[in-house]
Structure formats: C-alpha cells, structure tokens
Amino acid sequence: MNSPDAPHQVNLNVTSSQGNWLAILTVSITAFALVTSEFLPIGVLNAIAQELDVTVGSAGLMITLPGIMGAFAAPLVSVWAKQLDRRYLLIGLTAIMVIANYMTSVVQSFEWLLFSRFFLGIAIGGFWATAIALSGRVAPPHLPIAKATAIVMAGVTLATVLGVPIGTWLSELYGWRSAFLITAIIGAVILVLECIFLPKLPPSSAIQYRDLPALFINPKARKGLVIILLMGLAHFSTYSYLAPFFKNVAGFDGSTISALLLIYGISGFLGNAFAGFSSNINVRYTLAGIGVCFAIVFMSFPYFAVHLFGAYLLTALWGFAFGAFPTSANIWMFVHAPESVEKGMPLFVGMFQIMIATGALFGGYIVDHFSANSLLYSVLIFIGFALISVFTYSRGLNNPKIQCPNT
Known part of the structure; x- marks a missing residue:
C-alpha cells in the first residue's frame, strides 16, 4: 500500500x-x-x-x-x-x-x-x-x-x-x-x-511570460519551493568551500582532497538512486531525512572532518544527502503540482541557479570575514527552518494526486 x-x-x-x-x-x-x-x-x-x-x-x-x-x-x-x-x-x-x-x-x-x-x-x-x-x-x-x-x-x-x-x-x-x-x-x-x-x-508549445510563475502560484508547490530553497542555500553555501576547508583547515594534500571529492560523488550516485525509490514511498519524509543528514554533517564537520576517517565518513554522508536532494525536489513537484511543472520549470531552474549563486556569495563572505567553521554553523539555521517547514501541516499535502500527460 x-x-x-x-x-x-x-x-x-x-x-x-x-x-x-x-x-x-x-x-x-x-x-x-x-x-x-x-x-x-x-x-x-x-x-x-x-x-x-x-x-x-x-x-x-x-x-x-x-x-x-x-x-x-x-x-x-x-x-x-x-x-x-x-x-x-x-x-x-x-x-x-x-x-x-x-x-x-x-x-x-x-x-x-x-x-x-x-x-x-x-x-x-x-x-x-x-x-x-x-x-x-x-x-x-x-x-x-x-x-x-x-x-x-x-x-x-x-x-x-x-x-x-x-x-x-x-x-x-x-x-x-x-x-x-x-x-x-x-x-x-x-x-x-x-x-x-x-x-x-x-x-x-510556446511558453509565455505569464506561464512562468505556475509553481509559485500553486500553494503545495510553493511550500516545497521554500523547503528546497532553504536546503539548497545551506548546501551551496558550504559545498563551494569544501576543498579549501580540507586544504586550509584540515591540512590534507591534493591527492587526498581528490579522493574525498570522489567519495562525495560516488555517495551522491547512491543517494540519487535511493531518492528515486524512497520518494515514491514518501517524498515528504525523504526530504526530512535529507535535512537531518545535512544537519549532522554541518554540526560534525569542524570537529571530525579534520581527521582522515571522519572526513571520509562525513563527506560520504554529505554526498549521499545532496545526491538525493535534486531528485526528491523534482518528485515533490510532480507529486504535488503535476499540472504546473512544465510551464513552471524555467523559473524552477532559475531558482536553483539563484541558490547556487547566493549560496556561494554568502559562503565566500563568511569564509573571508570569519572562518570555514563559522560558515558550517551558520547554515544550520537554514536546515532548521527547512525541517520545520517539512513537518508543518499544509492542507492537501497528505492526499496528492498526480496525472502526468504523455509527451
């Protein structure tokens, strides 16, 4: 069932x-x-x-x-x-x-x-x-x-x-x-x-300017956009400075950093596969699980990622969480607002790009004026609000119906 x-x-x-x-x-x-x-x-x-x-x-x-x-x-x-x-x-x-x-x-x-x-x-x-x-x-x-x-x-x-x-x-x-x-x-x-x-x-079919806000108008899609935006900002604020953290804070050499990034990617592949299965069972709880994984990583990184074993373990968990994130984000939209996805996709893509840009800009400011550890702690605020949004009741989220037309 x-x-x-x-x-x-x-x-x-x-x-x-x-x-x-x-x-x-x-x-x-x-x-x-x-x-x-x-x-x-x-x-x-x-x-x-x-x-x-x-x-x-x-x-x-x-x-x-x-x-x-x-x-x-x-x-x-x-x-x-x-x-x-x-x-x-x-x-x-x-x-x-x-x-x-x-x-x-x-x-x-x-x-x-x-x-x-x-x-x-x-x-x-x-x-x-x-x-x-x-x-x-x-x-x-x-x-x-x-x-x-x-x-x-x-x-x-x-x-x-x-x-x-x-x-x-x-x-x-x-x-x-x-x-x-x-x-x-x-x-x-x-x-x-x-x-x-x-x-x-x-x-x-041709997309008009008036069609673009389709996902933002739909209340169930809009709730998902808030959750996705908060989690995305937390990730992209920190991921951009992953290699500098390993080099400047942990003191790892180039070959070790390359291996850690490879572990991140492999874990992301597994996370993507997991999200395709898990989100079809319950996309809401899948996003909640992703948020918890992010929180564990950001809280633990300053203490444990400076050691090689901890760095491998937390980098793998980080990669798994982000690998599951885009897939779950797309499935949320297909589940809760299937009629709005096609017209709203350009602005949805635009929002992802804004997350990347804003996250990197925010992360750069914190790294330059404070420290990489301060950055990791600060993004926990985004994750906290995202988890609150996931579990806040919204009418209709628990009884979605999806009808995706053929191409």
Whole structure:
C-alpha cells in the first residue's frame, strides 16, 4: 500500500518515434560536461586565488556568476526561443559552453575570467530549462519519460563522481587551466555528436511570460519551493568551500582532497538512486531525512572532518544527502503540482541557479570575514527552518494526486 505522498499510477510513456539511444546519450553527455564546467572551480579555488592574487572568497565568484546568469537565462531562453527547433537550441548552448571554457583556460586577468564564467551561465540556464522537457522526445520510442529523464540526470551524477575529482587531479598535475581546456575539448566533441545524432525537435508549445510563475502560484508547490530553497542555500553555501576547508583547515594534500571529492560523488550516485525509490514511498519524509543528514554533517564537520576517517565518513554522508536532494525536489513537484511543472520549470531552474549563486556569495563572505567553521554553523539555521517547514501541516499535502500527460 502506498504512502499518502506517493504518486498514484503515473503513466509516463513516450509515444514519440523521433528519438533514439544515441540521441538521449548525447544529451546525457552534454549534461555531464555542463555540470563539470559549472562546479569545476570548487576543486581548484585555492590554485586560482593564488595565481591571480585574489582571496578564496573572491575566487568563489566563479561559481556565483554562472548561477546568476543561469537564473536569468532559464526563463528568458525558454520564452525567446519560441519557434526555434530545440535541436539548434541545444547545439547553440553547447557552443557557448565550449567558448566559455576555452576563455577560462586562456584569459590572464581575473575580470575576464569572471566574464567567461558569466557567459557560461547562458548555456547552463538555457540547457536545464529545456533538457528535462526534451528527454522524452530524444529517447527511443516507448521508453518511459521517467527512465529517459533518469538517463539525462545520470550525466549530472557522473559529473559529480568523475568530472570534478578528475578536474582537480588534472589541475594538480598540469595546472588548473588544463582542466578547463580539456572540458572545452570534450564540449567540442559533444558538439559534433549533437549535430550527428540529435533529431529535429520542433517546439511542441510556446511558453509565455505569464506561464512562468505556475509553481509559485500553486500553494503545495510553493511550500516545497521554500523547503528546497532553504536546503539548497545551506548546501551551496558550504559545498563551494569544501576543498579549501580540507586544504586550509584540515591540512590534507591534493591527492587526498581528490579522493574525498570522489567519495562525495560516488555517495551522491547512491543517494540519487535511493531518492528515486524512497520518494515514491514518501517524498515528504525523504526530504526530512535529507535535512537531518545535512544537519549532522554541518554540526560534525569542524570537529571530525579534520581527521582522515571522519572526513571520509562525513563527506560520504554529505554526498549521499545532496545526491538525493535534486531528485526528491523534482518528485515533490510532480507529486504535488503535476499540472504546473512544465510551464513552471524555467523559473524552477532559475531558482536553483539563484541558490547556487547566493549560496556561494554568502559562503565566500563568511569564509573571508570569519572562518570555514563559522560558515558550517551558520547554515544550520537554514536546515532548521527547512525541517520545520517539512513537518508543518499544509492542507492537501497528505492526499496528492498526480496525472502526468504523455509527451
């Protein structure tokens, strides 16, 4: 018997005959490259700050600026690209990613470096505002949308498991610029694959500006947005400074930090798989469990993560919690506001980018003016309010009905 928060007999079958396995795998690889590009600075903030003679907090703007631009690009690209074939849209966004990463690898001033990251935000916001909606159309015929979306999201998980740790390792061997250059080369290969394998994807419907706030208007979705925003701010405020904590506070070397980031990614993969199962049973309690995991990590990190065993254990728990977080956030929306998801997705993506940008900015300020430990303690406030919101009764949350139309 399903829990009250479980979706009821959702039919997510795809009837499109355009897609194929090579097309959806190409989109998944694109997601891998984009997420790697967005979060690659996390593992090399110290090296960038040292070479360009800026503080670690200032270097954190490399994560903040793509988030700011992505927050604007997600809704604007969705509305402006009304009649544009989505195939050409994805190709264009991938080209922007290639150019931005190449610029990051060669520019010599911090100002131009930040401009290249701001430019990258266009690709990030535009891609995520369209990729989930397109997943069913690029998939093989009759593959359920849920599985198609999972394949696309696998690129995100792979980026956390391999992309950022490998980028950190490459930067230790050849310098931080090499990591961005290699990412640009990978993007160029993906660009060729998209031109070959992506089918024509004419827009099925046009999104208007008045459609964008759909999730914010729905009260059950709005409650989820508050919970997601608070948890997201707590995570992104601290995750951006994970590598600096290990280096400057714990005193670990580069190879150890790379191994810890790898553990984080592997745990995230497991968390993502767990959330897909757990959220179908009870998405509300799944989010509550994620919040508790975050709280344990942030309270314990200053005391136990300075020792190698504690660092591995808490990093694994952190990765597991965040791996489960985006999946649970999306399932909350599909469970409690299925009729609003398609139109509200661009602003939902924009909110995630705002979380990344605001979190990195807040974290940078606390790290520069106080300490990494102060940052970990301060975000417990966000987690506390999120848990209160999860368990605060809202009418209708315990009896959701979901009806997801075919693509």
